[in-house]
Amino acid sequence: MKTNYSILCFAAMLMFSSTGLKAQAQKDATDKKWWKEAVVYQIYPRSFKDSNGDGIGDLKGIISKLDYLKSLGINAIWLNPIYESPNDDNGYDISNYREIMKDFGTMEDFDLLLKGMHERGIKLIMDLVVNHSSDEHEWFKQASSSRDNPYRDYYHWWPAEKGKPPYRWSFFDVNSEAWKYDAKTDSYYLHYFSRKQPDLNWENPKLRQEVYDIMRFWLDKGIDGFRMDAFQYISKDTTWPELPKGYEKEINKYYGEGPHLHDYIQEMNREVLSKYPNAMTVAEGAGSSPEDAMRFVDPDRKELNIAYHFESVGVGNHVKDFGLVKYKEIFSRYDDYFKDKGWLSIFIANHDQPRMVSKFGNDSPEFRTISSKMLSTFVMTMRGTTFYYYGDEIGMKNIRFDSIEDYNDVDTRNKYLGLKEKGGDLKAFLEGQKQTSRENGRTPMQWNADENGGFTTGKPWLKVNPDYKTVNVAAEEKDPNSILNYFRKLVELRKNEPTLVYGEYTILDKENPNVFAYSRELNGKKMLILLNFSEKTASFNINIPLDKATVVLDNYSNTKKIKNNSLRPYEAVIIELK
Structure with a gap:
């Protein structure tokens, strides 16, 4: 039988086409950008450092700590809102997008802060809050x-x-x-949020142009990008369809992700972002699935850079409650969808979450230090841009307030009042807030053992965690085995090891209920990361010989070899495979 020459040619063409597409996908995945390699340190300015004794952190306070920030090795800062605001929602209710809130200082202070950061090789990412404004705008x-x-x-x-x-x-x-x-x-x-935060109407082209002008104002000042708050909600279905039963489970779908969401973002890219090609752009809450998230950051769509999704922090109140297998599945599913193009963020804490060690680790005196180090290892060795929250580098934990009077957060206070009106169980609510309240992640930074942890000489706007006398920067600076100094080692390792930034991620022993094991591989170099998320010795099962492997870094500081395929409580080990 004669072989049809045209069929052979067509088959060859398909093969080369497929190979070419795969090569292009791999190129997209490893295309080097500063914002892919960045370690972004998030600062909640109200709680970082007070310079004038009024109990509120400010820009001059941040300026005074720039050398500390440089010493961490981080190369970008995400600054929560500092714009003029009546402060109903701690600055997320903006009354003037071109002025600085008086609590934080002046525009001259901002200019000095930006200059000081850039002199130290640190970039600045600002919050862009344009789903809503303040009702005082x-x-x-x-x-x-x-x-x-x-x-x-x-x-x-x-x-x-x-x-x-x-x-x-x-x-x-x-x-x-x-x-x-x-x-x-x-x-x-x-108002999707507080009644003092009316939602902006993005259907109005004049409103969109106002937003674009605001973005140009800050980018022209020299900032390095935006984290876009509640961005999935800017476009709404303005026919206001009736909400179906169970809509709460798909809140993004029914509250945002309107018919013109991506039209508006693409317009923003054309009119603003394309003119500032080195700017980092981060989409908060990028949809309800990997497919949704990809639409924000697929390079071919010309929208944003980095997807910041919430599925991994929305799984439950503690890893023991929802199970590590489910947690691993979420990260692995997103990574698989983004393995060839697009880019994700990696984070497990921010200003809307309780403290990292209290949610995903163990903040008891016995395990706080070692589990904090383990969690930092996880964040620094996954693929995606690392976002790391202030205070986690010293293992700050939930404060767990007993009284509603201790809370400032509009979310907690309004939920309490609403429950009170309905005659609900207020005691149970407050008990739950000890684990879940956003206020747990907003307590003042603990700098030293002085009164109020060295945060302020006045009365702090929010109580300082009482453990500040032992958990503070000054104490950890002196201890070579502290969480702080371990964090610095991790940052240095990530900055010097492209495999941990761009390397392919492969989940191992995925059904293990205690150990999160995965490899990262790039250009023939392979690294193995082993993380015990439990307070007991845990075994793992992987088909990789470890007898000739080299331990690069571990949180116990004494691991030479992995024995019997087991890990000590909350042990974290980074291994280079031969």
């Missing part, structure tokens, strides 16, 4: 003055004569209603 003052005001369509309104607005649940409101009645214009305005 001039736009909203104008919009709520009359139905005919030119700024009216900067926000979402529902006229009272149309009857009750379609139900939408508010994340922060006492009564859980996202439509607030405005008597002056006999209308309701939409």
Whole structure:
């Protein structure tokens, strides 16, 4: 039988095409960018360092600690909002996007901070909060003055004569209603978060141009990028369809991810971001799945750089509750989807979460240090841009307030008031907040054993964790085996080892309920990471001989060889395989 020459040619073409696509995908995955290699340190400015004794952290306080920040080895800082704000939601309710909140200082202070950071090789990422503004922003003052005001369509309104607005649940409101009645214009305005945070109407092209002008203002000042707050919600289905039963499980789908979400982001890229090609752009809450997240950062779509998804921190209140196997599955599923293109963030703590060691580790006196080191090892050895929260480098833990009076957070306080109105179990609520409240991650930085941990000479805006006399920077600087000095070693290793940034990730022993084991491989170099997430000795099963392997770094500081395929409580080991 004669072989059809054209069929052979076609088959060869397909083979080379497939090979070419694979090679291109691998090139995309390892395409070097500063924002892929960055270790981003998040600062909650209100809680970092107070310079003037008013109990509130400020820009001059951060400036005074720039040498400390450089000593960590980090090369970028994400700064939570410092814009002018009445402070209903700790700065996420912005009344002027081009001014600095007086609590934090002045624009001159900001310019000095930016200059000092850049002199030390540290880049600055600002929060871009444009799903909503403050109700004290001039736009909203104008919009709520009359139905005919030119700024009216900067926000979402529902006229009272149309009857009750379609139900939408508010994340922060006492009564859980996202439509607030405005008597002056006999209308309701939409607020997904606090009633003092009216949602901006991105359907209005004038509003979008205002946002783009704000972005240019800060980028022209020299900042290095934006973390985009609640960005999945900027586009909404303004037909306001009725919410189906169980909508809470897919809140992003029904509250955001509107029909024009990606149209708007692509427009933003064309008009602003493409003019600043080195800027980092991070999409917070990038959808409900890897597929959703990819749409934000697929290079071919020309939108943003980094997807910051919440599935891994939204699994439960403690790793013991939801199980390590589920946790591993989430990270592995996302990594598999992003292995050839797009880029993820890696984080397990931020200003909206309890402390890392209290949620994913063990903050008892026996295990706080070793489990903190283990968690830092995890964050620094996964593929993706590392985001690391202030205070975790010294193992700060949940403060666990007993009284509602200790809380400042609008989320906790409003939920408490709403529960009180309904006659709910307030004691049980407060007990739960000891583990889950955002306030646990916002207590002041513990610098030394002086009063208030050296954070302030005045009364701190939020109580300092009482353990500050032993858990503080000064004490850990002196201890070569401290969490702080281990963190520095991890940062240095990641900066010097491309395998830990760009290397292929492979999950190992995936059904193990106690050990998270994976390899990273790049250009023939292979590294193995073994992490025991339990307080007991745990064994693992991998088909990799370890007799000739070299331990690069471990959190017990005395591991020479792995024996009997077992790990001590919360042990973390980074191994180079021969």
